[in-house]
Each structure stands twice: as structure tokens, then as C-alpha cells.
Amino acid sequence: MLAQIAISVGFLLACGLVLAGLLLLAEKKILNYGTCHIDVNSGRKDLAVEGGSSLLSSLAENNIFIPSACGGRGSCAYCKVTVREGGGMIGPVEEPYLSPEERQASVRLACQVKVRRDLRIEIPDELFNVSRFRAKLLHKKPLTHDIVELRMQLLEPGEITFEAGQYVQLESAEYKGRDSVMRGYSISSLPSDRNHLELIIRRVPDGICTTWVFDHLKEGQELNFSGPYGFFHLSDTDAPxxxxxxxxxxxxxxxxxxxxxxxxxxxxxxxxxxxxxxxxxxxxxxxxxxxxxxxxxxxxxxxxxxxxxxxxxxxxxxxxxxxxxxxxxxxxxxxxxxxxxxxxxxxxxxxxxxxxxxxxxxxxxxxx
Ligand SMILES: Cc1cc2nc3c(=O)[nH]c(=O)nc-3n(C[C@H](O)[C@H](O)[C@H](O)COP(=O)(O)OP(=O)(O)OC[C@H]3O[C@@H](n4cnc5c(N)ncnc54)[C@H](O)[C@@H]3O)c2cc1C
Ligand code: FES
Known part of the structure; x- marks a missing residue:
């Protein structure tokens, strides 16, 4: 009896997965949204993008980097932007992360909004200062049994401006069939050292990015990150x-x-x-x-x-x-x-x- 239930559940799950896969394939291959325009901050940028991808990745392809600490999985809620027109319905992944006030103000998760038609969006002005960097890993130094320090030399651009406390998004490379992902890491080096960047990274068992950092990334290798992001920095009050x-x-x-x-x-x-x-x-x-x-x-x-x-x-x-x-x-x-x-x-x-x-x-x- 139990075996029959397990087989039925397994069969239904497999059908669901096949259906979801077919839908994704249809969305990507069959539906053709053509070129869509994204108006960013009332004409500050007008992007022409190929429809069908997420708003987050369409912006990134045009060098506009929205914070996305979970790499687009819909679990960090860092990628909120205001979508004035063209965003469609709020999806089930977004719902738990949007307050009634945010829904009223047309706030959406950029990783969950698909570009299917022209869009009109607003993003914080600071995000126009975020760049994608290429760097060379100078050292990967163990600090404890499960924490390493990475020190990088910036190659292109060669300098970064940030406030102590901000973070960057590191891009892992593909390895062992795992796709490249982006994860947030706080900068541990000083803002005055503008040609270098240091991060302190703890291994997460079976984590995609940290396994790459610990087991695959080698000193001398080149790597990419975007930043700086975030509002976690010293206030200008006198409080202890x-x-x-x-x-x-x-x-x-x-x-x-x-x-x-x-x-x-x-x-x-x-x-x-x-x-x-x-x-x-x-x-x-x-x-x-x-x-x-x-x-x-x-x-x-x-x-x-x-x-x-x-x-x-x-x-x-x-x-x-x-x-x-x-x-x-x-x-x-x-x-x-x-x-x-x-x-x-x-x-x-x-x-x-x-x-x-x-x-x-x-x-x-x-x-x-
Ligand atoms: C602003 C910010 C700053 C940060 N700064 C640092 C820092 O300085 N140093 C640092 O070490 N970390 C930092 N982090 C955490 C870091 O971004 C990563 O979350 C962490 O390193 C794990 O990434 P990973 O790819 O190795 O693990 P992931 O692959 O993301 O997995 C993490 C865990 O989630 C589970 N998981 C995997 N896939 C899924 C899924 N689809 N749904 C649910 N769970 C899943 C995994 O089994 C694992 O247990 C920061 C995060 C933020 C948001
Ligand atoms: S990128 Fe994390 S929720 Fe959108």
C-alpha cells in the first residue's frame, strides 16, 4: 500500500516537473517577445532588450546592476525596483516579500518580473554607480578551519570607491555541471585601498559559490564581481x-x-x-x-x-x-x-x- 502511494506521488511529481520544463522551454523558444524597451528613471536610460528574460538579467546585460544577493532565486528580496508600467501580475514567489505599501507603490522583485513588453521602471540613483569588475586573486588565506580571506588586485576598472560596510556580488565560475551564480560578500578591506579588494568567506556545506571559492578558485586566477552595494555603513551621528x-x-x-x-x-x-x-x-x-x-x-x-x-x-x-x-x-x-x-x-x-x-x-x- 505504502509503495503504491510512493509510486503515485513520484509519478505526479515527475509529471509536474516535465510540465514545468515544457512551459519554460515554450517560453524561451516558441514565444517570441521581440525587442522590448525599458525606460529607466524617466528617460535617464532607454534600453532595447530581447524579451523573455528576467528584468534583473536584462538590466545586468546593459550594465545596470541591481542587488541580488540570492542570485535571482527569489529568496533575498534585495532586488526590489519600482515597475510603473509593463510588469504584469505579482507572482507567487514575490508575494511574501511585498508589503501592502510596496504593492501600492508598484514595487516588484526584479528577478521575478519577466520582460514581455515595454517597461517603465525606477531604481535608486546610487545603482548607476555600480560597476562590474575584473580582478586577479592575489591570495586565498585560511583564517580558520572554514573561513578564508580573498585578496584581489583590481584589473578593469582598476579602482573602486565604496564606504566601509558595503558589499559586492561575486560571480562564481561554472564547475562540475553547476552554473555560475552571484552571491553577496561584504568588503573587509579599507576604502582607502582603492586598487584592491578583500573578502572574508565562510564555507557553506554544498553551497554553490563557497564550494567554488574553497575547492576550485586558485591564486593567480581572474574573477568577476559587481558593486559596491548596500546601505550598511557608519552613520554620521555622534552616538557610541x-x-x-x-x-x-x-x-x-x-x-x-x-x-x-x-x-x-x-x-x-x-x-x-x-x-x-x-x-x-x-x-x-x-x-x-x-x-x-x-x-x-x-x-x-x-x-x-x-x-x-x-x-x-x-x-x-x-x-x-x-x-x-x-x-x-x-x-x-x-x-x-x-x-x-x-x-x-x-x-x-x-x-x-x-x-x-x-x-x-x-x-x-x-x-x-
Ligand atoms: C549583504 C550580504 C553580505 C554577505 N556577506 C558575506 C560575507 O562577507 N561572507 C560570507 O561568508 N557570506 C556572506 N554572505 C552570504 C553569501 O552571500 C552566501 O549566501 C553564502 O556564501 C552561501 O552561498 P553559496 O552559494 O555557497 O550557498 P548556496 O548555494 O546559496 O546555498 C546556501 C544554503 O542554501 C541551501 N540552498 C541551495 N539552493 C537552495 C534553494 N534553491 N532554495 C533554498 N535553499 C537552497 C544550500 O543547501 C545551503 O545550505 C552575505 C550575504 C548578504 C545578503
Ligand atoms: S535576487 Fe534575490 S529575491 Fe530577487
């Missing part, structure tokens, strides 16, 4: 800072703190909490101790949640959120900069809010 990160979430905070030092921003006390499991997940420890010596306004607090009791570790123990709550029972006057997994960020926001921090003082990049 709390930074919270875990794992490769280190990247933008490492850039922001050193950028503050370089620019002589000494009037904003900054405490940076870094959460890890055990000592083998820590890195840049010597560099942070040196920063503490050089910068009286800066405090580094690493905290370990799974370190064996008898290891000799004398620093903080426990969840990073508990350590923050203990050290800042009143966070009402501070600003917070959070970076890492969505779970860690949600937990940190809850703690900071309950310790008095206004929502508008909390900035984060979720590594989703």
Missing part, C-alpha cells in the same frame, strides 16, 4: 557604537573599525562583540588586541558558546546576545551594527530593543 558579529560577519565590522581609526573618528566609543563556538573559530585576535592598544575608544569582546570548561579560555562565555545584554543593560543612547546569520541578527535586535535601543538606531546586513 555596539558592533555584533559572528563568523564571516566579521568582514564589514573589521572594515568599519579600521576606517574609523584611519579617519580619526575618536569621539565615538565602540564596543565590538564577536561570537564564536570555540577558540578554533576565532581570527584576527592579535590584530584586535593591537587596535585596542592603538585606539582607547575601542573595546573588543570575543565570546565563546561551546568552549570546553577546562580549556583555559579566560574571556567571555555564552551566547553573544547574553554577553551584550549583560554589558549593556541600558543601550538607549547607542547605535548598533550587526552582521551575520539571520538568526543571530534577529536575536540581537530583540535583546537591544528590550535594553532600550530605538529601532532606528539598529543597522544590519543579514547574510541570508
Amino acid at each position: 557604537l555596539i558592533g555584533i558579529a559572528g563568523g564571516s560577519g566579521m568582514a564589514p565590522i573589521w572594515a568599519i573599525v579600521r576606517d574609523m581609526k584611519e579617519k580619526g573618528i575618536t569621539h565615538r566609543p565602540a564596543t565590538y562583540f564577536f561570537g564564536a563556538l570555540t577558540q578554533k573559530d576565532l581570527f584576527f585576535m592579535d590584530e584586535f588586541r593591537q587596535l585596542e592598544k592603538d585606539c582607547p575608544w575601542f573595546t573588543f569582546v570575543p565570546a565563546l558558546s561551546k568552549e570546553p570548561d577546562d580549556s583555559g579560555w579566560t574571556g567571555e562565555r555564552g551566547l553573544i546576545t547574553d554577553v551584550v545584554a549583560r554589558r549593556f543593560p541600558d543601550a538607549s543612547q547607542h547605535e548598533a551594527y550587526l552582521c551575520g546569520s539571520p538568526g543571530m541578527i534577529d536575536a540581537s535586535v530583540a535583546v537591544l530593543r528590550s535594553n532600550g535601543m530605538p529601532e532606528e538606531n539598529i543597522f544590519y546586513d543579514k547574510f541570508a
Whole structure:
């Protein structure tokens, strides 16, 4: 009986997959939308594109790069643009990501809108400054057992302008039958080093881009990325800072703190909490101790949640959120900069809010 049910379910699934494939094929090969025009920001650009692709990829082919951290899978919601005309109906993938106000304002996910007719769209002006870069990998340095640092020399264009905290989208190459994908990575190098770019990347088991970075990308190889993207950077207030990160979430905070030092921003006390499991997940420890010596306004607090009791570790123990709550029972006057997994960020926001921090003082990049 169970076997019969399994066979029926399998048969139905296979039929569904074949049908979906046929529909995609028909869309690509049989339906011919011809040349469509995309009017961007009321005449700032008028693009003539071949219909049938997503708005996201049609724009990218014309050197307009919309943030797309999930690579067009419809799961990051970074690719929102305003589609005034020609966008068609909101699809089921988009629905959960669009608030009633956004629907009212004609906001759509660019990766889910198909170009089938002429479109009239609006994008933030900053996105006209995003470029696609070719670079050469100078080093791939292990920082821990599952984190590497990439350092690149920019080839074309040879310089990048960005703010500490922003991110780029790295393009993996095809390997072992896996397509090229784009993924977001925060820049860990300093904005003053305009000819180079550094990233800190953590391996995700079976992740497409990180497997390419760890197992296929070689020093000396050329690679591509676009950027800079994002609004995660130091505000221009005088508020003291709390930074919270875990794992490769280190990247933008490492850039922001050193950028503050370089620019002589000494009037904003900054405490940076870094959460890890055990000592083998820590890195840049010597560099942070040196920063503490050089910068009286800066405090580094690493905290370990799974370190064996008898290891000799004398620093903080426990969840990073508990350590923050203990050290800042009143966070009402501070600003917070959070970076890492969505779970860690949600937990940190809850703690900071309950310790008095206004929502508008909390900035984060979720590594989703
Ligand atoms: C703004 C931003 C900045 C970031 N900065 C950094 C950084 O500095 N350093 C860093 O290490 N990471 C960073 N990330 C995360 C990074 O972009 C990638 O998400 C991460 O490296 C995983 O990519 P991947 O291609 O290896 O994994 P993916 O192939 O995307 O897979 C990730 C996980 O999702 C699962 N998965 C695969 N396909 C699907 C699917 N179709 N649907 C659902 N789940 C699926 C996989 O099994 C795996 O568990 C950042 C993310 C954002 C949004
Ligand atoms: S690119 Fe991620 S949702 Fe569109």
C-alpha cells in the first residue's frame, strides 16, 4: 500500500516537473517577445532588450546592476525596483516579500518580473554607480578551519570607491555541471585601498559559490564581481557604537573599525562583540588586541558558546546576545551594527530593543 502511494506521488511529481520544463522551454523558444524597451528613471536610460528574460538579467546585460544577493532565486528580496508600467501580475514567489505599501507603490522583485513588453521602471540613483569588475586573486588565506580571506588586485576598472560596510556580488565560475551564480560578500578591506579588494568567506556545506571559492578558485586566477552595494555603513551621528558579529560577519565590522581609526573618528566609543563556538573559530585576535592598544575608544569582546570548561579560555562565555545584554543593560543612547546569520541578527535586535535601543538606531546586513 505504502509503495503504491510512493509510486503515485513520484509519478505526479515527475509529471509536474516535465510540465514545468515544457512551459519554460515554450517560453524561451516558441514565444517570441521581440525587442522590448525599458525606460529607466524617466528617460535617464532607454534600453532595447530581447524579451523573455528576467528584468534583473536584462538590466545586468546593459550594465545596470541591481542587488541580488540570492542570485535571482527569489529568496533575498534585495532586488526590489519600482515597475510603473509593463510588469504584469505579482507572482507567487514575490508575494511574501511585498508589503501592502510596496504593492501600492508598484514595487516588484526584479528577478521575478519577466520582460514581455515595454517597461517603465525606477531604481535608486546610487545603482548607476555600480560597476562590474575584473580582478586577479592575489591570495586565498585560511583564517580558520572554514573561513578564508580573498585578496584581489583590481584589473578593469582598476579602482573602486565604496564606504566601509558595503558589499559586492561575486560571480562564481561554472564547475562540475553547476552554473555560475552571484552571491553577496561584504568588503573587509579599507576604502582607502582603492586598487584592491578583500573578502572574508565562510564555507557553506554544498553551497554553490563557497564550494567554488574553497575547492576550485586558485591564486593567480581572474574573477568577476559587481558593486559596491548596500546601505550598511557608519552613520554620521555622534552616538557610541555596539558592533555584533559572528563568523564571516566579521568582514564589514573589521572594515568599519579600521576606517574609523584611519579617519580619526575618536569621539565615538565602540564596543565590538564577536561570537564564536570555540577558540578554533576565532581570527584576527592579535590584530584586535593591537587596535585596542592603538585606539582607547575601542573595546573588543570575543565570546565563546561551546568552549570546553577546562580549556583555559579566560574571556567571555555564552551566547553573544547574553554577553551584550549583560554589558549593556541600558543601550538607549547607542547605535548598533550587526552582521551575520539571520538568526543571530534577529536575536540581537530583540535583546537591544528590550535594553532600550530605538529601532532606528539598529543597522544590519543579514547574510541570508
Ligand atoms: C549583504 C550580504 C553580505 C554577505 N556577506 C558575506 C560575507 O562577507 N561572507 C560570507 O561568508 N557570506 C556572506 N554572505 C552570504 C553569501 O552571500 C552566501 O549566501 C553564502 O556564501 C552561501 O552561498 P553559496 O552559494 O555557497 O550557498 P548556496 O548555494 O546559496 O546555498 C546556501 C544554503 O542554501 C541551501 N540552498 C541551495 N539552493 C537552495 C534553494 N534553491 N532554495 C533554498 N535553499 C537552497 C544550500 O543547501 C545551503 O545550505 C552575505 C550575504 C548578504 C545578503
Ligand atoms: S535576487 Fe534575490 S529575491 Fe530577487
